[in-house]
Amino acid sequence: MSSRQTKPFKACLKCKALVRPDETKCPVCGSTEFTFEWSGMVIVLDPEKSKVAKFLDIKKPGRYALKVGY
Numbered sequence: 001m002s003s004r005q006t007k008p009f010k011a012c013l014k015c016k017a018l019v020r021p022d023e024t025k026c027p028v029c030g031s032t033e034f035t036f037e038w039s040g041m042v043i044v045l046d047p048e049k050s051k052v053a054k055f056l057d058i059k060k061p062g063r064y065a066l067k068v069g070y
C-alpha cells in the first residue's frame with residue numbers, strides 16, 4: 001500500500017470534522033470531500049459553551065481540525 005497519509009484522521013473540507021480515513025461520508029455534514037492537509041485538533045464537547053466552536057462555527061460535538069488546507 002502506498003499512501004501519503006500520515007495522520008490518523010482526515011478532515012472534512014466543508015465542516016472541518018475529523019473522521020477516520022476509512023469513513024466515506026462526514027458524520028456531521030454529510031460531505032464526501034476530505035483532505036489530509038489539516039492542522040491542529042480541537043475536541044468540542046459542548047458547542048453552545050465553547051468559544052472555539054463559535055469561532056469555527058461548529059454546531060455539533062466532535063473532533064475538528066483548526067485549519068484545513070494548505
Ligand SMILES: [Zn+2]
Binds near residue numbers: 012015016027030031
Ligand atoms: Zn463535514
